[in-house]
Amino acid sequence: xxxxxxxxxxxxxxxxxxxxxxxxxxxxxxxxxxxxxxxxxxxxxxxxxxxxxxxxxxxxxxxxxxxxxxxxxxxxxxxxxxxxxxxxxxxxxxxxxxxxxxxxxxxxxxxxxxxxxxxxxxxxxxxxxxxxxxxxxxxxxxxxxxxxxxxxxxxxxxxxxxxxxxxxxxxxxxxxxxxxxxxxxxxxxxxxxxxxxxxxxxxxxxxxxxxxxxxxxxxxxxxxxxxxxxxxxxxxxxxxxxxxxxxxxxxxxxxxxxxxxxxxxxxxxxxxxxxxxxxxxxxxxxxxxxxxxxxxxxxxxxxxxxxxxxxxxxxxxxxxxxxxxxxxxxxxxxxxxxxxx
Amino acid sequence: xxxxxxxxxxxxxxxxxxxxxxxxxxxxxxxxxxxxxxxxxxxxxxxxxxxxxxxxxxxxxxxxxxxxxxxxxxxxxxxxxxxxxxxxxxxxxxxxxxxxxxxxxxxxxxxxxxxxxxxxxxxxxxxxxxxxxxxxxxxxxxxxxxxxxxxxxxxxxxxxxxxxxxxxxxxxxxxxxxxxxxxxxxxxxxxxxxxxxxxxxxxxxxxxxxxxxxxxxxxxxxxxxxxxxxxxxxxxxxxxxxxxxxxxxxxxxxxxxxxxxxxxxxxxxxxxxxxxxxxxxxxxxxxxxxxxxxxxxxxxx
Numbered sequence: 001x002x003x004x005x006x007x008x009x010x011x012x013x014x015x016x017x018x019x020x021x022x023x024x025x026x027x028x029x030x031x032x033x034x035x036x037x038x039x040x041x042x043x044x045x046x047x048x049x050x051x052x053x054x055x056x057x058x059x060x061x062x063x064x065x066x067x068x069x070x071x072x073x074x075x076x077x078x079x080x081x082x083x084x085x086x087x088x089x090x091x092x093x094x095x096x097x098x099x100x101x102x103x104x105x106x107x108x109x110x111x112x113x114x115x116x117x118x119x120x121x122x123x124x125x126x127x128x129x130x131x132x133x134x135x136x137x138x139x140x141x142x143x144x145x146x147x148x149x150x151x152x153x154x155x156x157x158x159x160x161x162x163x164x165x166x167x168x169x170x171x172x173x174x175x176x177x178x179x180x181x182x183x184x185x186x187x188x189x190x191x192x193x194x195x196x197x198x199x200x201x202x203x204x205x206x207x208x209x210x211x212x213x214x215x216x217x218x219x220x221x222x223x224x225x226x227x228x229x230x231x232x233x234x235x236x237x238x239x240x241x242x243x244x245x246x247x248x249x250x251x252x253x254x255x256x257x258x259x260x261x262x263x264x265x266x267x268x269x270x271x272x273x274x275x276x277x278x279x280x281x282x283x284x285x286x287x288x289x290x291x292x293x294x295x296x297x298x299x300x301x302x303x304x305x306x307x308x309x310x311x312x313x314x315x316x317x318x319x320x321x322x323x324x325x326x327x328x329x330x331x332x333x334x335x336x337x338x339x340x341x
Numbered sequence: 342x343x344x345x346x347x348x349x350x351x352x353x354x355x356x357x358x359x360x361x362x363x364x365x366x367x368x369x370x371x372x373x374x375x376x377x378x379x380x381x382x383x384x385x386x387x388x389x390x391x392x393x394x395x396x397x398x399x400x401x402x403x404x405x406x407x408x409x410x411x412x413x414x415x416x417x418x419x420x421x422x423x424x425x426x427x428x429x430x431x432x433x434x435x436x437x438x439x440x441x442x443x444x445x446x447x448x449x450x451x452x453x454x455x456x457x458x459x460x461x462x463x464x465x466x467x468x469x470x471x472x473x474x475x476x477x478x479x480x481x482x483x484x485x486x487x488x489x490x491x492x493x494x495x496x497x498x499x500x501x502x503x504x505x506x507x508x509x510x511x512x513x514x515x516x517x518x519x520x521x522x523x524x525x526x527x528x529x530x531x532x533x534x535x536x537x538x539x540x541x542x543x544x545x546x547x548x549x550x551x552x553x554x555x556x557x558x559x560x561x562x563x564x565x566x567x568x569x570x571x572x573x574x575x576x577x578x579x580x581x582x583x584x585x586x587x588x589x590x591x592x593x594x595x596x597x598x599x600x601x602x603x604x605x606x607x608x609x610x611x612x613x614x615x616x617x618x619x620x621x622x623x624x625x626x627x628x629x630x631x632x633x634x635x636x637x638x639x640x641x642x
Contacts, residue, residue, distance in 0.1 A: 296455035
């Protein structure tokens with residue numbers, strides 16, 4: 001029972017990170033990004049490539065063994081070493097996170113240059129092209145992600161023995177809380193209001209001297225970092241990286257639905273949307289035996305559910321369950337200008 | 342022999358892709374919404390060809406049915422988008438609405454595929470219907486049928502657009518939706534018929550696809566980017582440009598990767614990335630595509 005509960009919590013955490021990042025991009029800044037799984041996949045690829053090979057190097061494991069082609073053997077050897085080495089394990093975890101932050105920030109910055117020149121619909125499709133290309137590359141590149149069969153990754157909490165599962169879970173929960181706090185801080189700051197200003201009218205923001213392109217570039221780079229982090233956490237959680245599994249339905253359309261259902265522009269609403277949908281998805285999987293009378297696999301009910309919920313939300317409550325609340329001038333004066341009414 | 346197979350593949354692919362690209366462009370310019378469900382509509386109709394083959398009919402019998410099925414789905418999507426547009430939905434909301442149909446069709450394909458596998462023991466996770474095709478002079482029938490369909494639909498479309506009142510009304514609606522309405526044109530009816538026609542063309546393209554290529558329920562998702570690349574390269578606002586774009590993408594994806602694979606054997610595995618790179622580069626460097634470039638040259642720009 002506790003495993004199911006924890007599974008829901010962790011899945012919620014990963015989707016919360018992705019959806020909050022999406023909310024920062026679209027809900028606050030108005031950047032229409034349909035290719036969320038590009039940085040997520042990059043984060044997962046770094047997790048597939050870096051920690052295992054670094055550990056092999058640190059422990060001087062037989063160089064004739066290739067991490068990708070002899071993956072099960074290497075993972076077995078590494079497990080035996082890392083089980084007694086918490087320092088190296090944690091170092092590998094943080095090195096992976098650090099490299100992901102750097103790579104995703106650079107990628108976000110480079111992507112933003114051409115992408116932000118495009119109108120909303122073209123931008124969405126451009127990001128989709130990038131993501132799909134990365135997925136195909138991941139699926140075809142054996143040395144990077146094990147090709148279509150995927151690759152196993154280390155667990156940085158093997159040193160906790162039987163409790164490694166709980167150790168990783170706690171790490172993911174703490175990381176999610178940190179991301180929530182940081183994003184909320186950004187959104188509540190004057191920068192958050194600038195982002196909303198840009199979303200509402202870019203021209204007006206430019207007229208009052210704001211460098212809209214620069215701000216959007218920074219938002220996209222920051223969002224890429226957050227999404228990359230989600231990719232790292234997801235890869236460690238799954239214990240493997242299968243590039244083909246990072247589809248636009250799971251890692252782009254679901255987060256969009258979570259944001260739309262919860263309420264774009266409202267972080268609390270977005271978290272609520274993520275929680276509700278993760279719960280529904282997991283409930284469907286857990287109760288799949290109840291659908292055994294169906295002449296097809298129950299997993300295909302998931303996209304139907306997603307479609308119907310999206311349709312209902314767009315038609316009846318396009319602003320979401322917890323819509324964005326406009327901030328009153330009185331609150332603004334109190335919080336920003338530190339003035340008493 | 343291999344070179345002939347490659348040439349045939351490139352030709353058939355270019356005819357099918359050109360048809361798909363033409364349809365995507367036409368839908369885009371009539372409603373200004375990229376239809377993310379477009380390739381799923383096309384490849385949903387592929388299962389009609391499979392069904393007709395299972396029932397021992399010629400796979401080509403499915404073409405009129407695929408036209409009607411594709412057209413109907415496309416028309417329903419148009420009605421849904423129109424409803425949301427009237428509610429003041431933004432472009433983002435409208436694109437998300439097309440995703441609704443994409444997901445329903447994706448699930449539908451997989452459910453039907455599962456059903457056939459479980460109840461008829463037919464492996465449909467990946468299939469090809471090449472053996473059901475006929476041959477003329479040793480060449481596959483699909484080559485002639487796809488070429489004939491592509492050319493006849495382009496001619497039909499041109500006649501429709503330039504020689505009929507409907508075509509004039511449609512061009513007016515594309516140029517200026519509001520102004521066309523004030524001139525007494527029933528714009529919604531015109532655009533609705535256009536979406537039906539385009540959906541039908543997509544249905545036919547999808548129905549022809551498994552007669553040469555391997556089909557699985559994920560083809561729609563993969564092909565969307567290729568169709569989009571063809572449209573962008575040709576010019577997303579030009580129907581004829583997208584046909585040219587479709588041919589270029591098809592030949593570059595098949596031929597370029599084939600010849601490059603002589604020197605770099607690994608290139609063949611990454612051939613689908615070529616169209617994605619072309620799409621991304623065209624979007625940034627030449628967002629109006631070849632059609633925009635040609636019109637700029639004509640104007641002396």
